[in-house]
Each structure stands twice: as structure tokens, then as C-alpha cells.
Amino acid sequence: MSEIIAAILIGIGVLFNLFGCIGLVRFPDVYTRLQAATKCVTLGTCLTLGGAAVYGFAGGFGALGMKSLLCIGFLVITAPTAAHALARGAYKYGVKLKEPTVVDLYQQVEPQPTSIEDEETETA
Amino acid sequence: MRRIAIFIVAYLLWCGLAWPYDQNHIAADGTGTAWDTGSLLLGLGVALLVAILFGGALTNKPKNLFNPLHIFWVIVYLPVFFYYCIKANLQVVYLVLHPDMPIKPGIVKVKTKLTSESGVTALANSITLTPGTLTVDVINDNELYVHWLVVESAEEDKATEIIVNRFEYFLEKIFD
Amino acid sequence: MSSFEVFLYVGIVVLMISIYLCMYRISRGPTAPDRTVAIDILGVILVSFCAVMAIITKRDFYITLAIAWALLAFIGTVGLSKYLEGRGFDE
Known part of the structure; x- marks a missing residue:
């Protein structure tokens, strides 16, 4: 029974990770990529660790379960902070908001530096 | 102590x-x-x-x-936060998988009534993990600039009502 | 090999695909912040990878590794974004 719950949690988590990475590739600019990736990948990883915790507590590996729960706590605190720092760093670095953007009120208080040319590399 | x-x-x-x-x-x-x-x-x-x-x-x-009242409000806050988190993720997955990507991004400004530093930090982190929003910067300790994946309103008051109010009530109880 | 283990190996394959997509974004850019975002996300996906590995091998060692990796990746990301912001670490 515990294996079924763990399998469901891990399956959903892994799929969320995959969708987050598809968003990372498909979205047009840094900020939207950051949104898709941070949200989906954080929740996906938390669910995977939750599956590990269920498996650990039910299967007699107390240490595995407890460490998974602690790791969830660390992730929920650190992931949004890192995303926040990256968004501000990207804005001050000079990355423009791309085409479908409708409004930018942050421009009033923090004028962006001159545009940085896209350093498009043709290696893949 | x-x-x-x-x-x-x-x-x-x-x-x-x-x-x-x-x-x-x-x-x-x-x-x-x-x-x-x-x-x-x-x-x-x-x-x-x-x-x-x-x-x-x-x-x-x-x-x-160690105040029991604060611990109680933290326990009440967690399911609320989890509900919005799941909702946000389903929305983002919908946007990612939609062939045309119906996004309308922009940076809007919201205000908060919270005063303590840890309260504002918790609010910014909650905003980042919930529906289509990402805190970019905090100025003067009560003005948050938020990147919004699908902008519903660029006005300060309406944006505040949509983004901030659903968390502010609980965080006020926890941190003030 | 039980069906649960087969399921876990399938999960590892899906995580490998996610890591490949991250690698694509790291190699193509186009700007430095894009690469930093992809590196940060790669770190979080590796934590997920460690969790699945811990269940397969039944050792809590991998979760310890995951905790250390998550904290180090966080510090690295904050450092890189401060560098992108173009000022010192002392603020």
C-alpha cells in the first residue's frame, strides 16, 4: 500500500519536473522561463521527496523519511529566494522583457541599463 | 531567551x-x-x-x-498555501503545453500592510510559489514589484487585491 | 525486479530527459541570466534524482547528499545573481 502511494507521488513529481523543463525551453524570455521552471520544478521535487518520505516511514527506514522531510523544508525556503535574486539580477543586468509583455512599472523606479545585445551562440 | x-x-x-x-x-x-x-x-x-x-x-x-497561537496559524496557513501552490502549477502546466502559449506577462506594483521583515519575506516567497507571479524587488519595505505571467490588471489597488490579500490575513496573524 | 522498481527506473529516464532539456538551455543561452536560471533548475532536478536513487538503493546516504547539494546550489545561485547585478557581495 505504501509503495502505491509513494509511486503515485513520485510519478506526479517527475512529470511536473518534465513540464517545468519544457517551459524552460519554450517560453520567450528570462522572467517567464524563471516562473515556469521555479514553480513546476520546486513542486515536482517536493512531491518526489514526499514519496521518498512515505516509503521511508512505512518501510522501516526512519532516517530516510526524516531527512526527506527536512530537505522539503530547505527547498521550500531556498527556491523562491533564489528565483527572486535571479529575477532582480537579470533585470539589473539589462535583459529586456520580450514581445508579448504588456506593462512594466518597475522601469519607473529602476531604469534599466542600456540594452545588452543577445550573445546568440550557434553551438548546440 | x-x-x-x-x-x-x-x-x-x-x-x-x-x-x-x-x-x-x-x-x-x-x-x-x-x-x-x-x-x-x-x-x-x-x-x-x-x-x-x-x-x-x-x-x-x-x-x-513557541507561542501556541502562532503555531496554530502556521498550521492553518499551510493547507491554504498548498492549495494555491497546486493551482499555480496546473495553470503553468496548461500554459506550457498550450500550442499558442496565451501569456501576457508584465511587471506590476503591489502594496502590503505587513510591517515585520520576516513577514514581508514570507509574503514575497509565497507570491513567488503561487499563481503566475514572481517577486522581482521590494522597495521601502512595503512596495513589491511582481512579475505576472497573465496580467489581469495593471492598477495598483486591483493587483494588490488579487495577489496579496489571499495571504496577508494569515501572515499578519503569524508574524505581527 | 518488482513492478515498483521498474516504475522507479522509468522515473529516472524521465528525469534524464528533463536534465537534457536543461542542458539545451545552458548551451543555447542566449544571455547569461538564461544560463544561470538553467543551472539553478538543474541543481533542483538533481535533488529529485537523489531522492529516487535513495529509494532504489534503500540508503539514506543519498538524501544527505541531496540536502547538501540543495543548500550549496542555493548559495551558488545567489552569488551568481549578485555578480549579474554588477556589484559586490557586501550589501
């Missing part, structure tokens, strides 16, 4: 990480104990060291940590 709070939190964290309880330590004839006493004592020493060295710098309101 502050150092005692840090000591208790550090010791609980040590116990979680080291997990000194293991059934396998009991010998086959029933002798021995499941508790790893060496690890527990080492944890006491390390937690004491942390409390003495860094206890002064880590928290402003140590009493809030």
Missing part, C-alpha cells in the same frame, strides 16, 4: 539530520538500546556551540517561535 530558542531549534534540527534512533542497534538477545547516545550527546555540544556563537544574530522575536 533568544539563545535558548536557538539552542532548542538547533538541537531538533540535529536530531532530524542525525536520526539517532535505529531498531537495528538492538542485539538479537534484547540487550543494547535503539537510541544512539553518542550522537545525542554530540548534538547537545554542537547546539550549545551554535547558540553561544550565533544566537544573537538569528531571530528578532524568539517568543513567537
Whole structure:
């Protein structure tokens, strides 16, 4: 029974990770990529660790379960902070908001530096 | 008081990480104990060291940590937060998988009534993990600039109503 | 091999695909912040990878690794974004 719950949690988590990475590739600019990736990948990883915790507590590996729960706590605190720092760093670095953007009120208080040319590399 | 709070939190964290309880330590004839006493004592020493060295710098309101009312509101807040988190993820997955990507991004400005630093931090982190929003910067301790994946309103008041109000009520109870 | 283990190996394959997509974003850019975002996300996905590995091998060692990796990746990301912001670490 515990294996079924763990399998469901891990399956959903892994799929969320995959969708987050598809968003990372498909979205047009840094900020939207950051949104898709941070949200989906954080929740996906938390669910995977939750599956590990269920498996650990039910299967007699107390240490595995407890460490998974602690790791969830660390992730929920650190992931949004890192995303926040990256968004501000990207804005001050000079990355423009791309085409479908409708409004930018942050421009009033923090004028962006001159545009940085896209350093498009043709290696893949 | 502050150092005692840090000591208790550090010791609980040590116990979680080291997990000194293991059934396998009991010998086959029933002798021995499941508790790893060496690890527990080492944890006491390390937690004491942390409390003495860094206890002064880590928290402003140590009493809030053990106030039952605050703990109750944290427990009430978690399911609310989890609900919005799941909703946000389903929305983002829908946007990612939609062939045309119906996004309308922009940076809007919202205001908060929270005063304490940790309260604003918790609000910014909650906003980042919930529907289509990402905090970019905090100015003057109460103005948040938020990147919104699908902008519904660029006006300050309406945006505040949509983004901030669903968390502010709980966070006010927890941190103020 | 039980069906649960087969399921876990399938999960590892899906995580490998996610890591490949991250690698694509790291190699193509186009700007430095894009690469930093992809590196940060790669770190979080590796934590997920560690969790699945811990269940397969039944050792809590991997979760310890995951905790250390998550904290180090966080510090690295904050450092990189401060560098992108173009000022010192002392603010």
C-alpha cells in the first residue's frame, strides 16, 4: 500500500519536473522561463521527496523519511529566494522583457541599463 | 531567551539530520538500546556551540517561535498555501503545453500592510510559489514589484487585491 | 525486479530527459541570466534524482547528499545573481 502511494507521488513529481523543463525551453524570455521552471520544478521535487518520505516511514527506514522531510523544508525556503535574486539580477543586468509583455512599472523606479545585445551562440 | 530558542531549534534540527534512533542497534538477545547516545550527546555540544556563537544574530522575536497561537496559524496557513501552490502549477502546466502559449506577462506594483521583515519575506516567497507571479524587488519595505505571467490588471489597488490579500490575513496573524 | 522498481527506473529516464532539456538551455543561452536560471533548475532536478536513487538503493546516504547539494546550489545561485547585478557581495 505504501509503495502505491509513494509511486503515485513520485510519478506526479517527475512529470511536473518534465513540464517545468519544457517551459524552460519554450517560453520567450528570462522572467517567464524563471516562473515556469521555479514553480513546476520546486513542486515536482517536493512531491518526489514526499514519496521518498512515505516509503521511508512505512518501510522501516526512519532516517530516510526524516531527512526527506527536512530537505522539503530547505527547498521550500531556498527556491523562491533564489528565483527572486535571479529575477532582480537579470533585470539589473539589462535583459529586456520580450514581445508579448504588456506593462512594466518597475522601469519607473529602476531604469534599466542600456540594452545588452543577445550573445546568440550557434553551438548546440 | 533568544539563545535558548536557538539552542532548542538547533538541537531538533540535529536530531532530524542525525536520526539517532535505529531498531537495528538492538542485539538479537534484547540487550543494547535503539537510541544512539553518542550522537545525542554530540548534538547537545554542537547546539550549545551554535547558540553561544550565533544566537544573537538569528531571530528578532524568539517568543513567537513557541507561542501556541502562532503555531496554530502556521498550521492553518499551510493547507491554504498548498492549495494555491497546486493551482499555480496546473495553470503553468496548461500554459506550457498550450500550442499558442496565451501569456501576457508584465511587471506590476503591489502594496502590503505587513510591517515585520520576516513577514514581508514570507509574503514575497509565497507570491513567488503561487499563481503566475514572481517577486522581482521590494522597495521601502512595503512596495513589491511582481512579475505576472497573465496580467489581469495593471492598477495598483486591483493587483494588490488579487495577489496579496489571499495571504496577508494569515501572515499578519503569524508574524505581527 | 518488482513492478515498483521498474516504475522507479522509468522515473529516472524521465528525469534524464528533463536534465537534457536543461542542458539545451545552458548551451543555447542566449544571455547569461538564461544560463544561470538553467543551472539553478538543474541543481533542483538533481535533488529529485537523489531522492529516487535513495529509494532504489534503500540508503539514506543519498538524501544527505541531496540536502547538501540543495543548500550549496542555493548559495551558488545567489552569488551568481549578485555578480549579474554588477556589484559586490557586501550589501
